[in-house]
Amino acid sequence: MSELGQGVFWLSALIAVVGALCTVASRRPLRAAFGLLVHIVGLAAILLTLQAHLLAVLQLLIYAGAVVVLFIFVIMLIGPDAEAPMRARGWGVRALNFSLMAVAVLAIAAPLASHDEPWVAVEDCRGQPSSECRPFGGVAAVGSALFREAIVPFELVGLLLVVAVVGALAIAQSKAKATKTSAAAKPIPSTTGLSTASTLASEEG
Amino acid sequence: MQVGLGDYLALAMLLFGIGAIGFLVRRNILIQLMSLELMLNSANVALVAVNRWHPSDHVGQVFAFFVVAVAAAEAAVGLAIIISWFRLKKTVESDVASSLRH
Numbered sequence: 040m041s042e043l044g045q046g047v048f049w050l051s052a053l054i055a056v057v058g059a060l061c062t063v064a065s066r067r068p069l070r071a072a073f074g075l076l077v078h079i080v081g082l083a084a085i086l087l088t089l090q091a092h093l094l095a096v097l098q099l100l101i102y103a104g105a106v107v108v109l110f111i112f113v114i115m116l117i118g119p120d121a122e123a124p125m126r127a128r129g130w131g132v133r134a135l136n137f138s139l140m141a142v143a144v145l146a147i148a149a150p151l152a153s154h155d156e157p158w159v160a161v162e163d164c165r166g167q168p169s170s171e172c173r174p175f176g177g178v179a180a181v182g183s184a185l186f187r188e189a190i191v192p193f194e195l196v197g198l199l200l201v202v203a204v205v206g207a208l209a210i211a212q213s214k215a216k217a218t219k220t221s222a223a224a225k226p227i228p229s230t231t232g233l234s235t236a237s238t239l240a241s242e243e244g
Numbered sequence: 245m246q247v248g249l250g251d252y253l254a255l256a257m258l259l260f261g262i263g264a265i266g267f268l269v270r271r272n273i274l275i276q277l278m279s280l281e282l283m284l285n286s287a288n289v290a291l292v293a294v295n296r297w298h299p300s301d302h303v304g305q306v307f308a309f310f311v312v313a314v315a316a317a318e319a320a321v322g323l324a325i326i327i328s329w330f331r332l333k334k335t336v337e338s339d340v341a342s343s344l345r346h
Contacts (some may be wrong), residue, residue, distance in 0.1 A: 044247070045246070045247045048247050048251070049247075052255050055255075055256060055259065056255075056259065058264070059259055059262040059266075059282050060262060061271065062266065062275070062278050062279065062282060063262055063263070063265065063266030063275070063279060063282070064266075065275075068272060068274045068275055068336075071274070071275050071278055072278065074287040075278050075281065075282070077286070078282065079285070082285055082288075082289065084309055085252075085289060086288075086289075086292055087304070088294040089252070089292050089293055089295075090296060091292045091305055091308075092314075094288075094292060094305055094308055094309065095289050095306070097309065097312060098285075098288075098312065100313075100314075101312055101316050102281070102285075102312075102315075105316060105320045106281065106315070106316060109319055109320065110274065110277075110278065110319070112305055113274070113323045113326065113327060114274060116327065117274075117321050117327070117330055117336065118294070119274075120334065120335060120336065121274060121336055122272070122274075122336075123271055123272040123335065123336050123337040124337075130307070130311065134325075136265070136268075137265070140264070140265045140268075141261075142259060143261070144258060144261030145259060146257055147257050147342070147343045148253075148254040148261075149258040151250050151253040151254045151257055152250045152251055152254035153250060153255075154248075154249065154250035154253065155248045155249065155250055156248060156249045156250075157341075158248070159296075160248070161264065161296075161299045175299050175302075176302075176305065177267075180302060181302050181305050181306065183308070184302035184303075184306050185302075185309065188301075188303075188306065189306050189310075192310060196310055196313045196314070199313070199314065199317055200313065200317050201315070202317075203317035203318075203320050203325070204320065206321055206324070207321050207324035208324075210321070210325060210328050211324050211327060211328060220253070223330075227255055228319050238284055
């Protein structure tokens with residue numbers, strides 16, 4: 040890997056880790072969503088250093104363009120109640136949690152980092168007519184691999200996406216109908232969100 | 245220092261750990277779903293990195309493509325469930341989700 044490629048790797052790895060930490064540690068869900076956006080952009084750069092051009096573009100299109108927008112849309116829909124209060128745990132419990140997790144991650148990551156394989160160069164298309172050459176990770180190569188070796192899973196994924204969209208619609212719609220009928224039968228008391236939740240929790244507990 | 249396959253795998257493990265601890269310690273169900281996305285993405289990094297060091301075929305990248313598609317479906321259904329559950333409970337705290345207990 041070239042010097043420039045290594046620099047890009049370390050920079051984008053830093054961006055991805057910082058974005059992931061923002062996602063996990065921020066109090067407000069909107070900030071977490073923007074942390075997820077930063078993480079996605081860093082991850083797309085990492086995929087570019089791995090010569091996975093098509094996947095990097097798909098990552099930006101699907102995650103940054105669709106999933107993060109969907110998250111932000113839901114956060115806006117829920118409104119200020121989207122911020123759940125942080126439970127104040129003791130510092131001892133919190134430190135124990137984080138140190139246990141850090142030990143587990145490092146115990147796997149450190150042997151992985153020392154694992155090394157010789158650098159494999161992918162063939163580039165210099166000196167060949169562009170109609171015959173399919174560069175590694177490009178649209179032509181990944182597309183032909185997808186349609187030749189994985190056509191049945193590809194069709195099944197299409198079916199899965201259709202079922203997911205219909206299912207999401209059904210979940211949202213049936214619940215809207217139920218709340219409409221229950222609102223017609225019995226007016227919902229206009230308490231604030233948290234007190235309703237606590238009364239619900241106390242009734243169930 | 246030469247960046248090797250191990251560095252990519254260690255980065256994927258680090259991101260997976262961040263996502264896992266976010267899923268376990270946070271109580272906001274929206275942030276838990278985002279942590280789930282972090283974990284899926286880290287698996288993608290590992291798949292594509294291993295594929296880069298074995299470039300005779302594209303199995304890892306095709307698999308990562310399917311992971312991305314399934315993650316998109318999961319986000320759509322998960323957010324629909326969160327909205328419908330929020331209408332019921334008026335909170336996003338996942339501790340309150342105890343309707344199926346007992």
